[in-house]
Amino acid sequence: MKGGARVGSGRKLPTIDERRAFSLQDQGFTKLEIANRFGVPYKSMLTIFRKAGRFKETTKRKKA
Numbered sequence: 001m002k003g004g005a006r007v008g009s010g011r012k013l014p015t016i017d018e019r020r021a022f023s024l025q026d027q028g029f030t031k032l033e034i035a036n037r038f039g040v041p042y043k044s045m046l047t048i049f050r051k052a053g054r055f056k057e058t059t060k061r062k063k064a
Contacts, residue, residue: 013044013047013048013051014038014040014041014044016038016040016048017038018048018052021034021038021045021048021049022052022054024037025049025054031045031046031049032045
């Protein structure tokens with residue numbers, strides 16, 4: 001289960017213009033810069049991108 005047992009439970013995400021945030025990311029802005037521009041916490045911005053499936057690939061870690 002995600003976010004608790006009850007439907008709609010949990011802290012609500014701030015409302016932002018997601019299309020604008022995605023276009024800023026495509027232009028090369030970091031998620032921290034986008035969060036500062038919209039005036040929302042960085043962790044909320046990460047959650048918004050994660051739920052939308054819009055996260056960039058991270059570098060592969062080397063196997064030990």
